[in-house]
Amino acid sequence: MILSGLTRRPVTSIAQSMGILAVALGAACARPVQSVSSTSPAASASTVGTGAATDHVIIVSVDGLRPDAITRFKAATIGRLAREGSHSFAAVTINPSKTLPSHTSMLTGEGPEEHGIKWNTNETDTHSHVAVPTVFALARERGLRTAAFFSKGKFNHLEVPGSLDHSQAPEGNGKWSAERTVRDVERYLGSTRPNLTFVHLGEPDYAGHLWGWMSWMYGRAVRTADAAVERLVVAADRAFGAGNYTFIITADHGGHGRTHGSDRAEDVTIPWITWGKGVRAGTALPRGIRTMDTAGTALWLLGVDVPAGWTGLPVRQAFTETARLAADLSRSSGSGTLATTSAGSSGQ
Numbered sequence: 102m103i104l105s106g107l108t109r110r111p112v113t114s115i116a117q118s119m120g121i122l123a124v125a126l127g128a129a130c131a132r133p134v135q136s137v138s139s140t141s142p143a144a145s146a147s148t149v150g151t152g153a154a155t156d157h158v159i160i161v162s163v164d165g166l167r168p169d170a171i172t173r174f175k176a177a178t179i180g181r182l183a184r185e186g187s188h189s190f191a192a193v194t195i196n197p198s199k200t201l202p203s204h205t206s207m208l209t210g211e212g213p214e215e216h217g218i219k220w221n222t223n224e225t226d227t228h229s230h231v232a233v234p235t236v237f238a239l240a241r242e243r244g245l246r247t248a249a250f251f252s253k254g255k256f257n258h259l260e261v262p263g264s265l266d267h268s269q270a271p272e273g274n275g276k277w278s279a280e281r282t283v284r285d286v287e288r289y290l291g292s293t294r295p296n297l298t299f300v301h302l303g304e305p306d307y308a309g310h311l312w313g314w315m316s317w318m319y320g321r322a323v324r325t326a327d328a329a330v331e332r333l334v335v336a337a338d339r340a341f342g343a344g345n346y347t348f349i350i351t352a353d354h355g356g357h358g359r360t361h362g363s364d365r366a367e368d369v370t371i372p373w374i375t376w377g378k379g380v381r382a383g384t385a386l387p388r389g390i391r392t393m394d395t396a397g398t399a400l401w402l403l404g405v406d407v408p409a410g411w412t413g414l415p416v417r418q419a420f421t422e423t424a425r426l427a428a429d430l431s432r433s434s435g436s437g438t439l440a441t442t443s444a445g446s447s448g449q
């Protein structure tokens with residue numbers, strides 16, 4: 102790809118001069134700006150069973166995806182998964198509604214006061230990794246396999262040593278395209294069967310900052326992310342078998358104008374969709390789902406206990422009776438947790 106020489110330039114300058122497609126192509130060719138850690142993928146081709154509601158959870162976070170953009174811009178796959186699965190288009194993220202603090206809440210089950218990450222740039226040099234346990238650390242402690250595909254460098258804060266069988270992110274404050282990230286996921290799932298996989302797609306956020314949320318170019322970026330989700334479904338079908346895995350598709354924040362970060366509705370309202378094994382088909386979920394509940398739901402589905410007092414709770418009513426029972430029973434000491442009403446049904 103002739104654009105590879107441009108890949109070290111800031112993503113905004115590439116996009117401004119060549120359009121967002123060039124971002125995709127340029128970033129896809131980025132070679133030196135990456136951190137990849139992986140432990141013997143060849144040894145992990147077989148499946149670790151969880152004995153819970155599902156053996157495989159894939160969390161997909163579409164950066165900056167407003168729920169109303171799914172219909173407006175005809176995101177066909179995300180729309181289909183929402184209709185076929187359980188969904189809320191009125192879930193909420195934290196304030197500040199920014200990528201790093203929001204994703205930290207999504208993946209630690211705690212609010213910013215608890216996890217402490219309120220900044221939104223890569224400050225691993227001064228602040229190191231997040232201090233509270235991530236979903237990856239908790240799952241791996243239970244012997245489950247974990248993988249994370251981050252498209253922004255600031256996720257380095259969540260790459261806690263020993264918590265991920267595979268992890269990749271750009272260096273510094275770099276950004277990768279969905280094309281590049283999804284290709285790596287496809288390759289990885291070709292030989293490995295993680296129990297918990299996280300995939301971050303950046304395009305709607307990149308376009309929102311350049312051209313504005315809900316602009317034509319933003320819509321195009323939403324469809325790029327949607328096509329990436331479609332490829333992830335195909336890859337998961339191939340890796341785990343159709344019907345043998347559970348997706349959670351959500352976002353870290355929305356946006357308005359060319360920004361986000363406030364507590365206004367356009368910024369904090371996010372989609373929350375789950376589809377696949379154990380999911381109650383065609384369910385519209387009530388208000389009250391928070392981004393921390395993504396962590397609570399993923400671990401509950403996999404039968405992993407969470408620390409006492411965790412903020413994130415499983416969105417129980419998104420799942421079938423059978424799946425709920427399996428998830429509840431497989432928790433080793435979760436009787437106190439089991440009695441807790443999920444965020445969705447309690448209307449928090």
Ligand SMILES: [Zn+2]
Nearest residue numbers: 165200306310
């Ligand atoms: Zn942003």
